[in-house]
Amino acid sequence: MPGSDSKFSHLPRAAVGPLTCPYEGSSVLQSSQFNKGSAFTEEERSAFKLRGLLPPNIQTLDEQVERAYQQYSSRPDDLAKNTFLSSMKAQNEVLYYKLIQTHLKEMFSVIYTPTEGDAIQNYSRLFRKPEGCFLNINDQDRIEEHLSAFGTGDDVDYIVVSDGEEILGIGDQGVGAILISVAKLVITTLCAGIHPSRQLPVVLDCGTNNEELLNDQLYLGLRQHRARGERYDDFVDKFIQAARKRFPKAYIHFEDFGLNNARRILDRYQSQIPCFNDDIQGTGCVTLAAMLAALEISSVKLEDVRVVIFGSGTAGTGIADQITDTIATETGKPKDDASKQIWCIDKPGLLVKSLGDKLTDGQRSFARDDKDWPDNERDLESVIKKAQPHVLIGTSTKPGAFTENIIREMARHVERPIVFPLSNPTRLHEAKPNDIYKWTEGRALVATGSPFPPVKYNGKEYEVAECNNSTCFPGIGLGAVLSQCRLLSKKMLVAAVEALKARSPALKDADKPLLPDVEDVRDISVDIAAAVIKCAVQEGLAQQDGIPDDDSELREWIQVQMWEAGYRPLVSKK
Known part of the structure; x- marks a missing residue:
């Protein structure tokens, strides 16, 4: 991974060098983006008024990962482990991602399928702290206002949106779909270095036809049956238009829409905006x-x-x-x-x-x-x-x-x-x-x-x-984000497929698997992103300036803009 000496380290998304922190005191510790817990340096403890708020021993990120892994391992089942990780994410996102990257093979099924399905089914019962953007069909005239809480035009690169109708083979989960949007974005960070602070998980709450949820007094979503027809289409369209207006550079990823809507929505918008449906x-x-x-x-x-x-x-x-x-x-x-x-x-x-x-x-x-x-x-x-x-x-x-x-x-x-x-x-x-x-x-x-x-x-x-889709969709998204493509074309997807196929271990030994392991996915995502970006340039769909022509420089340009789970020095905004 290129460091601060890279010729591209000046780029806005370059995940190197100091990080400006606008908080001090307990506010720093309450920010998952800036919190380092026991790893704050002596200088940072003084500069950000943290003395007395932390135990005195300063630890490394690796030591924190070891302690967190012991805590994780003590949880009695996978759903409890999933809940533990969610709590950690809300406290310290660097430690959260570093822990999972260190134990990716073991934890992947806990943060995604099948355990995430259990978490989604129990969303309203396990609810502690909201994450993401909750839009509902009864309040659709205020979508732009609600999106404005998540930043300005340059603050969001990647949006995952679901209406919760067909979740991970468990069907209609209503407002619990926010967790599939969150999980997909976690995977884009782990697998392709999409900056966690530049993501937005969204749920479109159109109601639910899940009678168990409708009859559950703890259910947090709209207590009404799913909207259909023109009202539903208007809601989706108002979201798309508001999202594009508020975040004009964002790539939109549709997730777990119902059979009758998924294809229809993709067909409607893929010729207008850079978008993608992972299920399709x-x-x-x-x-x-x-x-x-x-x-x-x-x-x-x-x-x-x-x-x-x-x-x-x-x-x-x-x-x-x-x-x-x-x-x-x-x-x-x-x-x-x-x-x-x-x-x-x-x-x-x-x-x-x-x-x-x-x-x-x-x-x-x-x-x-x-x-x-x-x-x-x-x-x-x-x-x-x-x-x-x-x-x-x-x-x-x-x-x-x-x-x-x-x-x-x-x-x-x-x-x-x-x-x-x-x-x-x-x-x-x-x-x-x-x-x-x-x-x-x-x-x-x-x-x-x-x-x-x-x-x-x-x-x-x-x-x-x-x-495993996770070997593919994060790299496609990374390529789309970095190239700022106007559209995601069929040729760009074919280029992504060829890049993934080229990594097949079976091409060297037919007894090996046809696809690479998820543990190698960050390198694979660079290959896929490079293929997508080159195709976008060839088709005249790339809008980002300064994309390198040389293959090795292109890889460096991509890698320096991929977020890594590591503590960066904090400097005060004052």
Whole structure:
């Protein structure tokens, strides 16, 4: 990581050198951004009137991390550990991020899925201190006023917003969605160095259809059923317009919107503002990166690949879209032709045109002609027999859907079956990796939606890749923020996918995982950000001045603007 001697250390986002603190006395200790606890130096204790407010022994950040880890480890379960970390974040954000970075592999599932889902479900019961911006549909004429509490035009780089309708596979969680916005932003800081002081988590409270929440006297959100139609659309639009007016440089990340709204909202705004939907585009990018690595290993050309997607909701159609865009971009095929290489299956079976209005906007372009697919050929096994896919992707949340017959049928037609059971959590996986390797005699290339241990089969050990969006969306966001792109284009996403694929350990050893480990994610985010920025420049979408042309200088320019969990010297504003 470049230090204060970098030629780019003068940049406004450069996370080096002294930090100006406007507080003194107990106010410093109450600011999570400036608080150092027992690590304040003698000079800082004098300058900021902290003597008598702290025990005398001065400790290092590493010593604080050791104490915090002991406290964390003493908590009885993962939800209690999640709550402990949330309290620490409210007290000292440097220590919070340093603790997690030091134990990232262990703590990732505690700060994100699946434990964050438990925290969201219990949001109103565990509530201690508000974090983020709470906007509600009954007060939508004051959105701009409410956003103004979070700074001026240059203060926010990255906004995550959710309406809470489809949270982490646990459904409608109403106002508790603020925690998914918070969690996603924590990941952007850990994985890509987005400055925590330059983020804004937002919840759009439109009501909830979760009767358990509506009947809970402790519930903190609006006690009304979800708004739909024009009133809902107006609310979303007023938020977008107010956010762009207040924070014109901010990149907007949509998270966990419902099936009927996610695609529609993304389609409406992606040609107007720099925005991104992780459930659609992030899932699509990380899955595609794993698939491209697998295709290279199995010597299948992108223009020839055949893909079956089982489960065609937001994630499934997002993956299908990303594959289609990449085929079209890389091979020059028209998008309509590229989409014909994909067969999408949902609850009614194979998507066909006669389903008409029952198809969502995201599904419609993948619907097949009825005449080519009789009723008795639309189940998963029949589609596998007829389409003979190289790739089978599961986003159905239907456990065990990839049966032995289905996997063996697939393996009859292709040399290296590429099988991705991606449904979360682990109990909802379409198949277990050890079964897939057994049913394909070790020929399969596998990636999953949750972490799995290595599989031993016939004397060999296979490492299983996890399709973790966190290896992808933070780097895309970093590239968008630093380039100040006008829009996030399809070519920029393809560039991100290629950068992630290039990091695949399996390209050097086919028994290694198809995707890199989350522990390497900060370096990966630099690669992805660089690819996104270069593409933005080529397409004329970058608005930031002074972006270096040279690859090594570009990496340094990116790295110096990534926030690190370390104490910087404090200087008084006076």
